[in-house]
Amino acid sequence: MGESNKKLYRARDSADGRYGPKQMASSEASALAFNGAPCLADAAPALRQSLLAWYGEQGRDLPWRQSRDPYAIWISEIMLQQTQVKTVLPYYRRWLETFPTVGELAQAEQQRVLKAWEGLGYYARARNLHRTAQLIVERHGGVFPTGFEDAISLPGIGRTTAGGILSSAYDQPVAILDGNVKRVLARLVALPKPPAKAMNELWQLSEQVLDPQQPRDFNQAIMDLGATLCTRHRPSCGLCPWQHHCAAYHQNLQSQIPMTEAKAPIPHKQIGVAVIYDNAGRILIDRRKQEGLLGGLWEFPGGKIEPNETVEDCVRREIKEELGIDIQVNDRLITVNHAYSHFKVTLNVFNCTHLSGEPQTIECDEVKWVTLDEIDSYPFPKANGQIIDAIKEQAN
Numbered sequence: 059m060g061e062s063n064k065k066l067y068r069a070r071d072s073a074d075g076r077y078g079p080k081q082m083a084s085s086e087a088s089a090l091a092f093n094g095a096p097c098l099a100d101a102a103p104a105l106r107q108s109l110l111a112w113y114g115e116q117g118r119d120l121p122w123r124q125s126r127d128p129y130a131i132w133i134s135e136i137m138l139q140q141t142q143v144k145t146v147l148p149y150y151r152r153w154l155e156t157f158p159t160v161g162e163l164a165q166a167e168q169q170r171v172l173k174a175w176e177g178l179g180y181y182a183r184a185r186n187l188h189r190t191a192q193l194i195v196e197r198h199g200g201v202f203p204t205g206f207e208d209a210i211s212l213p214g215i216g217r218t219t220a221g222g223i224l225s226s227a228y229d230q231p232v233a234i235l236d237g238n239v240k241r242v243l244a245r246l247v248a249l250p251k252p253p254a255k256a257m258n259e260l261w262q263l264s265e266q267v268l269d270p271q272q273p274r275d276f277n278q279a280i281m282d283l284g285a286t287l288c289t290r291h292r293p294s295c296g297l298c299p300w301q302h303h304c305a306a307y308h309q310n311l312q313s314q315i316p317m318t319e320a321k322a323p324i325p326h327k328q329i330g331v332a333v334i335y336d337n338a339g340r341i342l343i344d345r346r347k348q349e350g351l352l353g354g355l356w357e358f359p360g361g362k363i364e365p366n367e368t369v370e371d372c373v374r375r376e377i378k379e380e381l382g383i384d385i386q387v388n389d390r391l392i393t394v395n396h397a398y399s400h401f402k403v404t405l406n407v408f409n410c411t412h413l414s415g416e417p418q419t420i421e422c423d424e425v426k427w428v429t430l431d432e433i434d435s436y437p438f439p440k441a442n443g444q445i446i447d448a449i450k451e452q453a454n
């Protein structure tokens with residue numbers, strides 16, 4: 059348990075009652091039950107009213123809120139998973155121009171879909187969108203399903219995404235629990251444990267507080283509250299419509315809630331990467347297997363440097379193992395550092411010359427020799443963008 063957590067537990071158990079449940083129960087501000095699981099049922103009408111009034115004045119004007127098209131709303135919900143609104147906005151607009159309907163997305167080549175997603179990260183989302191579009195056409199006549207069980211059975215759609223889509227598109231009273239909502243609810247009840255250890259309680263709270271008369275607006279409003287006022291750092295409690303009911307605010311625990319668990323150190327991988335030229339000056343690229351990280355995207359071949367191995371030896375070995383060809387490793391082109399959610403990589407990129415052998419798809423789905431002009435039409439992971447820039451600079 060971290061120091062701040064210890065402090066929190068001490069505070070809640072303190073004999074003087076300053077931060078404890080006793081003070082909350084006697085406070086007019088609190089309508090929360092602390093006998094067993096936290097409960098918002100009694101406070102829900104007041105919470106709904108104040109939140110919706112605030113949302114009416116302060117809610118964000120976002121393009122997907124002007125739509126009732128379930129397809130557009132579904133796209134926005136998937137893009138907003140793990141990605142901020144300001145990053146999503148240009149992608150959302152471009153996507154709907156490129157694939158205006160479920161049917162057009164279903165029929166598109168996967169490479170076009172991945173290209174449209176390029177730079178947004180978490181590429182499984184794009185592959186799932188594509189597959190789900192095909193299933194919506196096959197199973198539901200091209201219209202996003204209205205039933206919760208049907209929605210949640212589609213690839214890439216979990217409980218909170220299903221709630222977001224069904225409430226936004228069809229105004230159904232289905233609760234959500236994304237990162238913003240977890241934080242707001244955890245603070246509202248001064249949740250004494252990390253959200254990951256209280257998922258059932260948090261889902262119950264989200265269901266209790268949801269306005270069954272206006273679920274679309276309510277879910278959008280609570281997300282806005284988390285995104286704009288009840289932010290991770292320094293929440294703007296002075297402007298918050300829920301301040302009156304907020305246990306974290308009354309106990310001055312906003313900076314300690316949501317509680318966090320100690321994180322394991324993030325692994326850092328050293329990777330050797332080859333930019334391989336043939337006699338005609340073309341470059342060899344390969345398409346990653348569908349399964350796993352960055353599946354279906356193109357990349358420059360390479361792999362992890364083994365202990366006691368030089369980068370050059372790693373590049374030669376990896377290319378032989380992955381593609382079955384021999385190369386000459388020349389000078390270093392660039393070094394690229396990149397962070398994924400669970401690990402960091404350093405890409406040590408070398409210019410290489412093809413010596414012998416026909417490239418084979420031993421550990422990839424496809425290989426191609428491409429010219430520098432052609433390379434931009436292939437979807438690459440973000441970290442490879444810097445490699446492409448370095449190749450172009452070198453060519454000039």
Ligand code: SF4
Pocket residue numbers: 242245246287288289293294295296298299300301302304305306307312
């Ligand atoms: S009062 Fe502060 S901590 Fe509580 S919900 Fe509002 S912004 Fe969040």
